[in-house]
Amino acid sequence: MRGPYDYIPLSSYPHLSEAESKIWTRFIVSHPDFFDKVWYDVNVGAFRGNEDNLKPEYQDNREYLGSYKIDVLGQRGDKMWILEIKKEATSKAMGEVWLYEHCYLEDHEGLDGVQTAIVTDKEMPNIRKVCEKDNVFLFVV
Numbered sequence: 001m002r003g004p005y006d007y008i009p010l011s012s013y014p015h016l017s018e019a020e021s022k023i024w025t026r027f028i029v030s031h032p033d034f035f036d037k038v039w040y041d042v043n044v045g046a047f048r049g050n051e052d053n054l055k056p057e058y059q060d061n062r063e064y065l066g067s068y069k070i071d072v073l074g075q076r077g078d079k080m081w082i083l084e085i086k087k088e089a090t091s092k093a094m095g096e097v098w099l100y101e102h103c104y105l106e107d108h109e110g111l112d113g114v115q116t117a118i119v120t121d122k123e124m125p126n127i128r129k130v131c132e133k134d135n136v137f138l139f140v141v
Contacts (some may be wrong), residue, residue, distance in 0.1 A: 003039030007074070015041035015069055019121075020085040024072065026141040027085075027119045035074035035081070043067035045103035070100045072119075080104075080114045089120035089127060097136055112122075 002014040009025045016024060027034075045068045072083040082100050086093040098115040107136055117137035118127075131138045 002041050003073075004037040004075070005040065006054045007035040007038050011074075012014050015071060016085060018086045020071065023087065023119055023121050023141060024085050026121075027139060030141055031139075035076050039073040040071070041072045042070040042104075044070060044107055068079055068096075068100060068103060070104070073104075075119050079113070082114055082116045083119055084117075085119045087120065088124060090124050090126070091130075092138065093118045093120070094127065094130065094134070098134070102129045 007028065009028050013021050013024060022118075046093060063119060070082050070083075071085045073134055074081040082104060084093045084097045084100070097118060101114055101116050104114060115137065117129065118134070119139045119141065121141065123138070123140045128138050
């Protein structure tokens with residue numbers, strides 16, 4: 001996990017591709033007071049690989065390397081938000097935020113809940129309707 005960071009545009013963001021970075025910067029600029037602080041590249045969930053095949057030089061970092069990664073974890077007041085930043089977000093982004101939410105809550109027992117959101121550059125067919133039914137915010141920037 002990298003952060004916390006101030007919620008401001010940066011020249012680059014940990015874990016985000018160039019296209020995702022542009023989308024995230026547009027979100028920050030268009031929603032300047034949305035978060036108090038943010039974290040990037042937040043690992044959640046258990047190791048998801050074959051430890052027998054892991055090279056010795058990677059053993060110390062296996063938890064990080066073998067876990068799922070939340071693009072952005074934002075804090076707004078006392079509420080945590082899990083955000084997937086995706087170019088032309090489809091059902092893959094929906095599955096990722098769903099999985100990340102479950103893993104995050106499992107890793108942080110006693111937490112009341114989190115809000116999930118997808119931030120994208122283009123609204124794809126059917127995605128908003130399903131997101132709304134599942135209480136996932138969809139931001140198109």
